[in-house]
Amino acid sequence: MIIPVRCFTCGKVIGNKWDTYLDLLQADYSEGTFLDNVFIPQTQCNVYEAICKTSNVCVLFNMIGDALDALGLVRYCCRRMLMTHVDLIEKLLNYNSLEKTEPNI
Numbered sequence: 001m002i003i004p005v006r007c008f009t010c011g012k013v014i015g016n017k018w019d020t021y022l023d024l025l026q027a028d029y030s031e032g033t034f035l036d037n038v039f040i041p042q043t044q045c046n047v048y049e050a051i052c053k054t055s056n057v058c059v060l061f062n063m064i065g066d067a068l069d070a071l072g073l074v075r076y077c078c079r080r081m082l083m084t085h086v087d088l089i090e091k092l093l094n095y096n097s098l099e100k101t102e103p104n105i
Helices: 015-030 047-054 056-070 076-083
Strands: none
Touching (some): 015 076, 056 076
């Protein structure tokens, strides 16, 4: 729901990194680098590696890893906190209880 201020495991402050993390992911996706850097050398061209390097899932995980590295999050517990966070607060802000009015009879 709300972005955790500290990592639950080690206690490192991570709450201030959420907006930067989203900006880094959005910048990588919008600059067109999503599948531009795919290069498979002839010496390492086996089937599994070719599928992994050309699939969107592996490229997405590389983008997430690069963004977390840029933020200085090297511990896997802190990385988990940002990667698995579901930002529901934006959806909850759409429901305002003060705007509800009683029907006129």
